[in-house]
Amino acid sequence: MTLIVNNLNVHHGAIAAISDVTFTVPQGELTAVIGSNGAGKSTLLRALSGLKGATSGNATWKEHNLLKGSAEIHVRHGISHVSEGMSVIPELTVEENLDLGAIWRRNKSEAQSSKREVFALFPRLEERRKQSTATLSGGERQMLAIGRALMSKPELLLLDEPSLGLAPLLVKQIFEAISNISKQFGLSVVLVEQNAMSALQIAHSGVVLNLGRVVAAGKAQELISDPAVRAAYLGY
Amino acid sequence: MFEFINTLLIGITSGAIYSLMALALVLVWRSTRVVNFAQAGQALASTYFGFEAMKHIDNFWIALLIAMIGGAILAAFIEMVFMRLLLKHTSSGAIASVAPIIATLGLLEVIRALITLKWGGADVLIKAPLSNTGFSIGTHTLVFSPMKLAIIAVVVFLLSILSILFQKTNIGLSLRASAFSPELARLAGIRVDLVRTFGWALSGATGAVAGMLLVVNGNGSLSPASIEFSLLLISGFIAAVVGGLDSLLGTVIGGMILGLSTAFVLMYISDSLFFIAPFIILLLALIIRPQGILGKKGGRRA
Incomplete structure (x- = not known):
């Protein structure tokens, strides 16, 4: 089970x-896609999720051909996109x-156990489960x-800039959480980030995009x- | 005092009908961002479906159910074969904001013409299932009748069902998610196209009830040129705007404000103000609280 993107x-x-x-993402591995604003990172994810x-x-x-069918179909094949x-x-x-997130799943007891897993990962969400989402902080959102x-x-x-707009301490927490989630559930992850250093530090491999083209790729x-x-990208 | 209670009850009855029309408009607005002027025509057509049904089975309540189903199918049909194509071809540029409005206005006239073709232009009658003679208190007779009481009961029942549907079911969650963020809804696996069609169908059924109740709340007559249906559209639209175009509760509050104020203007001020009272309320609402009674200031456009 691999994600294969070709030409x-x-x-x-x-x-x-x-x-x-x-580029390819082997199962259970985390690939960081880095590059400056306008490099085409978000577009790449949007194309992959349909x-x-x-x-x-x-x-x-x-x-499963990702270029056929649309987002509502892809999610049923195990692809989740956080835009x-x-x-x-x-x-x-x-x-x-x-x-x-679980609305399309037929097995409701499985969905319930997924919710318990999410609450175990982020206890803060369980405390606030009945609250309006508008009251949450950026990190909680x-x-x-x-x-x-x-x-x-x-x-x-597929994660698109999870660190966007967060304070440095929260950025660190979010990246740790992503790394743990990937390991715990054996998930393949494509992590798009401007925060290149933090992303590469938790990634197995990386792809550097510039103006829509891959300018460097390899082990993180x-x-x-x-x-x-x-x-060019790490600032020193 | 007697006159006051009488006016209050009349106002609540018409307010209840306006609320339904407002809700029908809000359902379409939320699912496709279209102000659906054709809603008056759809309600009119649905009411004629009810009239047709009553020719065969002499039972108003079954006819109401048939009108709802007919209204739902008509709305789903309009959304699927007409609006979907229109919105696709006019999604950008200066035409984008005007096209749906002009199109639904045109559709309103088309539906009216088709009704005239099928049922003729003369008045037809729908017999009210309950008495329209008011309840008596001592020597006084109220204008408030068993029929009016039943109208309020039907509206309360329908609103309760819809409220449970919106808040407690997966269908409701799909409807709300598709309205607020179509893209996230798709990412969550919701077939937004289908949900939109369902939103229109629900709106068509709600509008059908508003139309049927409007006729039996009045003198029972129905015609393609009905001024009452045009007023119903305007009142529903104003109630929706006053309520904030967003929530079920907002449309009920908007409908009640409109129903009560027109009833009181009619009773205590002047007959001639009856037609302009709704517009004065609309202007006041837009100036004082453009976001609606329950709308949040500076929030997302609903």
Whole structure:
């Protein structure tokens, strides 16, 4: 069970957002996709989860063609996407946001046990389960967004900038949580981040995007010690 | 005092009907962001379905059920073959905000014309299932009648069912999630297209009840050019805006404000103000609380 992306091209109108992107994510591994603003990171995830149509190329997950069918189908094949900027619905309660993640699942007792797992991971969410999501802090919302994704019983987690807008201490906590979740549930993860160093530190491998093209890829440790990557993306 | 209670009860009855119409408009607004002017035509057509049913089975309540089913199917049909295509082709540019409004206005006239074609332009009658003679207290006779009481009961019953549906079921959660964030709903595996169609169907059924009750609350007559149905659309729309375009409770409060104020204006101020009272309420609402009674300031546009 691997995510295989091969020569993927995605356009916004006439403009190429993703050009000939190729990478693989082995099962249970975490791949960080880093790059500056506008590098096409979010577009890549949106194409993989079925929110955005691709122009050409291949993307497969468990022999399932990701470029065919749409988001509501992909989630049934174990793909959960936490989209950019606090992927929760503020008008619903905390528990309703979680239930939303499991709404397509037929087996309700399994869904209940997923909820217990999420509450065990993020006890704060259980304390606030009846509260309106609008009352949560930024960090709590990000926990909820990840919790909602876990409620869909994913095998592949697509995370878009989970650190966006969070204080440094919270960023550290969120990254630890992501790393633990990946190990605990054996999940494959594609983690899109501008916060390149933090992302690479918990990743097995990394892909560096610039203007929609892969400019560097390899083991996370190799990328961290690569002088060119350090200068351009890690800030020293 | 007697006159006051009488007016209050009349106001609550019409307020209840306005609430239903407001809810029908809100359901469509929330699911597709369309102000559906055709709702008056749909309610009118559904009421004619009820009229047709009563020719065969002389039972108003079964006819009401048939009107609801007919209204739901008509609304789902409009959403699937008409609105879906329209919204797809006019999703951007200057036309995007105007196209649905003009289209539903056009649809309203098309439905009216089709009704005239099928049932003719003359008045037809729907017999009220209960007496429209008011209850008596001592020597006084109220305008409030068993029929009006039943109307309030039907509305309360329907609103309770819908409230449970919205708040306690997965269908309700799908409806709300698709309304607030279609993209997140899709990521959670909800087939937003189907949910939208269901939202329209629910709206069509609700509008059908508003139409049937409107006719038996009045003198029982029904015609394609019915001024009452146009007023119902306007009142429902104003009630929805006053209520904040968002919640079930908001539409009920909006409907009641409108029903009560028009009843009191009619009784205590002047007949001639009856038609403009709703518009004065709309203007006041837009100036004082544009976000609606329950709407949050600066929040998301509902």
